[in-house]
Structure formats: structure tokens, C-alpha cells
Amino acid sequence: MSWNTILGQERQKEVLRRAIRLGRLPNAYLFLGPEGVGKEATALEVAKVLNCDSPDALPNAEACGVCESCQKFAELMHPNLELVFPVEGILLENISESSSKREKQEEAFEKLKQLYEEKRRNPYFTMQMDKAMGVLTKQVELLIDKSVFKPSGGKKRVFIISQAERMNQESANKLLKLLEEPPPYVLFILISSRPEQLLPTIVSRCQPIRFSSLSAEQIAEGLKQYSPQSEANIAFAARFARGNFFYAQKLLHDSTLKERRDKALNLLRFALSPHKQLELMREIESLAKQSRDEQSQTLTSMLLFFQDVVRTRETHSHAPILNEDVSDAVKRFAQNFPMADLEQASREIEQARYALSRNANPTLTLMALVIRLKSLILNEVSTHH
Numbered sequence: 001m002s003w004n005t006i007l008g009q010e011r012q013k014e015v016l017r018r019a020i021r022l023g024r025l026p027n028a029y030l031f032l033g034p035e036g037v038g039k040e041a042t043a044l045e046v047a048k049v050l051n052c053d054s055p056d057a058l059p060n061a062e063a064c065g066v067c068e069s070c071q072k073f074a075e076l077m078h079p080n081l082e083l084v085f086p087v088e089g090i091l092l093e094n095i096s097e098s099s100s101k102r103e104k105q106e107e108a109f110e111k112l113k114q115l116y117e118e119k120r121r122n123p124y125f126t127m128q129m130d131k132a133m134g135v136l137t138k139q140v141e142l143l144i145d146k147s148v149f150k151p152s153g154g155k156k157r158v159f160i161i162s163q164a165e166r167m168n169q170e171s172a173n174k175l176l177k178l179l180e181e182p183p184p185y186v187l188f189i190l191i192s193s194r195p196e197q198l199l200p201t202i203v204s205r206c207q208p209i210r211f212s213s214l215s216a217e218q219i220a221e222g223l224k225q226y227s228p229q230s231e232a233n234i235a236f237a238a239r240f241a242r243g244n245f246f247y248a249q250k251l252l253h254d255s256t257l258k259e260r261r262d263k264a265l266n267l268l269r270f271a272l273s274p275h276k277q278l279e280l281m282r283e284i285e286s287l288a289k290q291s292r293d294e295q296s297q298t299l300t301s302m303l304l305f306f307q308d309v310v311r312t313r314e315t316h317s318h319a320p321i322l323n324e325d326v327s328d329a330v331k332r333f334a335q336n337f338p339m340a341d342l343e344q345a346s347r348e349i350e351q352a353r354y355a356l357s358r359n360a361n362p363t364l365t366l367m368a369l370v371i372r373l374k375s376l377i378l379n380e381v382s383t384h385h
């Protein structure tokens with residue numbers, strides 16, 4: 001990792017490097033902006049520079065990449081680095097040797113280890129445990145305990161709190177206390193793609209840095225660097241990922257994308273057909289059993305299908321459509337449902353995607369979504385708001 005492995009975000013990088021060069025860092029930053037655009041990767045780079053052993057590191061705001069400190073950062077094992085993100089509560093429990101929970105805890109630790117391995121390989125990876133309930137009070141308490149230890153050699157300890165909006169009320173209040181009297185040798189970097197869900201009192205104690213969505217071109221450029229493949233595959237993944245570089249990388253290695261898209265189209269087809277209720281329920285049940293990631297991809301492909309329909313509707317538009325292999329289906333949909341409110345439909349899909357990512361009941365969420373979509377596509381007059 002170095003600054004130039006972080007895609008785009010030139011202005012954001014310059015603001016940070018300037019603060020490092022001038023020694024004018026705030027006590028806390030809030031990195032906000034969409035997911036997968038490099039907020040954590042940038043936070044890690046800042047932490048690495050601040051701890052690099054090279055005498056040129058601070059004046060140039062550039063880590064050497066080879067000293068002992070930089071190597072520990074590459075391993076994400078530096079003593080001055082604290083990475084906080086939503087984990088399963090069982091990790092923090094004191095469980096006796098003989099307890100039946102022991103095995104579950106070991107499983108959770110194994111998962112955590114895998115997350116770290118993935119993050120070391122790919123700084124754009126978002127560490128997240130499926131059963132995590134949020135950033136737990138205990139995690140913030142541990143941070144408070146650790147904040148009393150001064151780092152050696154005039155370095156900075158860097159506490160990175162990812163998905164900071166997932167702190168519960170109690171942990172947020174504890175963190176607030178820490179932010180109110182921050183130790184001078186600690187730099188807090190809060191990261192959030194949903195900053196509106198953070199306590200305003202926390203936000204007001206942080207200097208915000210707003211990260212930009214990446215363009216399809218920037219993502220394609222990054223994909224060529226990180227995981228070279230055919231131009232066509234790269235172009236497809238770059239557009240499908242909608243500004244999220246980590247997701248684009250994943251998509252590039254995912255051969256089941258078209259299957260997901262077809263599943264999404266089936267869902268729509270059954271929802272809009274009066275005699276396919278049974279098939280619709282089966283499709284929902286089968287999707288509900290899949291992983292959250294697969295559910296999210298299915299919903300994303302539905303969004304992209306709608307985008308193609310909108311492009312097709314604009315008669316003067318010659319913009320290429322994404323789902324070229326099913327262009328007939330796109331055209332048919334545009335003709336059959338000229339009144340469909342696809343803008344609102346897209347918002348509903350986004351909301352369902354968000355709810356699912358926050359552990360909402362998949363069957364209920366998908367069912368409610370399908371009912372809303374049906375009414376928006378057929379453009380039935382809504383009786384309630």
C-alpha cells in the first residue's frame with residue numbers, strides 16, 4: 001500500500017498529506033462517503049505514515065514501506081493501530097474451557113482471522129461478521145483502556161472505527177466521552193457511509209473528509225492494475241459495481257452474476273403475472289435462503305435492469321445498455337409498462353438492500369418489496385403515503 005494504490009480521491013489525499021506535513025492533524029477525522037471507495041484504505045495509509053520509522057515520512061507525508069513499522073502495518077498488526085468494526089459479541093465473552101459455547105467462540109475467532117487475511121490482501125475489503133450486532137460497548141471500553149498507553153518515540157496511536165454508525169447508544173456515548181478529552185497521542189478516524197445515523201455530538205467533534213464515488217473509468221483503471229482480465233469483463237464489472245471498487249473486484253471473479261440477474265428477472269416476471277403466485281413465493285423463499293451478499297447482488301441486478309429500461313425509453317439515447325444479452329427483455333419491459341415509476345422502484349430496491357444488509361428478515365423484506373414494485377410498475381394509484 002502507498003498513496004498511489006488508492007484510486008482517485010486526489011483532493012482528499014492532498015488534504016490529509018498536507019495536515020501530516022504541517023503537523024496539524026485534528027483529534028478526530030470522520031471519513032464519509034459511499035462504500036468501497038477507499039475510506040479504510042486511506043485511513044490505514046494515514047496511520048502507516050504517522051508511524052513510519054523513516055525520518056522523511058512526516059516531512060513528505062509518505063511511508064517508506066520497508067521499515068519494521070511499515071511491515072507491521074502491512075500485516076495490520078501494529079501496536080499503535082486499533083481497527084474497530086462490528087463483530088460478534090461472543091468474541092468478547094469470557095468463556096470457560098468446559099463451556100459448550102467454547103466451540104462457537106473458536107469458530108468466531110477463525111472467521112475473524114479470515115477477515116484479517118482478506119483485508120491484508122485487499123485494503124478495499126470491508127471487514128464484517130455476518131452475525132455482528134454492531135460496534136459493541138465492550139469494544140469501545142477496550143479502546144478507552146488502550147487509550148491510556150502512550151506510544152513510544154513520539155508516534156501516534158490511530159484508532160480506526162469502521163461502520164461507526166453501527167455503534168449502539170451506549171457505545172456511542174462512551175466514545176463521545178473519549179472524544180471530549182482526547183489523548184493528544186491518539187488520532188481517531190471514524191468511518192461511515194451512513195453518517196446521518198451518527199450522534200450529532202460525535203460528528204461535531206470530528207473533522208469531516210468526504211470521499212467521492214468512483215467513476216466507472218476509475219474502477220476499470222483499478223481493475224486493470226489489481227486484477228487484469230479481458231476488456232469486456234472489466235467494463236461489465238466496472239459498471240455493475242456502481243462506484244464501489246471492492247465490489248467490482250469481487251464481481252470480476254464471480255461467474256454467477258448472470259444467474260443472479262436471471263433470478264431477479266424471474267422475480268419480476270412472476271410478480272407481474274397474475275397466475276404465478278406460487279412460483280413467486282418459491283422464488284422469494286429460495287432467494288431468502290441465500291447469503292446476504294447474493295441477495296444484494298440479485299437486487300442490484302434488478303436496479304441495473306431498470307436503468308437499462310430507462311435508457312431504452314429515452315428514444316434519442318444511444319447509450320449502450322448493460323444487459324445486452326437480454327436486450328429483448330429490456331425492450332419488452334419498456335413497451336409493456338410505459339407508466340412504471342422506475343425511479344421510485346429503484347429507491348425501494350435500495351431500501352430493501354439496506355434493510356437486508358442490516359439483518360432484516362429476508363422473506364418479509366422481499367415480499368414487501370415485490371408488492372411495492374408490482375404497484376409501482378403497474379402504476380396503480382396508491383391510497384396511502
Ligand SMILES: [Zn+2]
Pocket residue numbers: 051052053054063064065066067068069070
Ligand atoms: Zn516505514
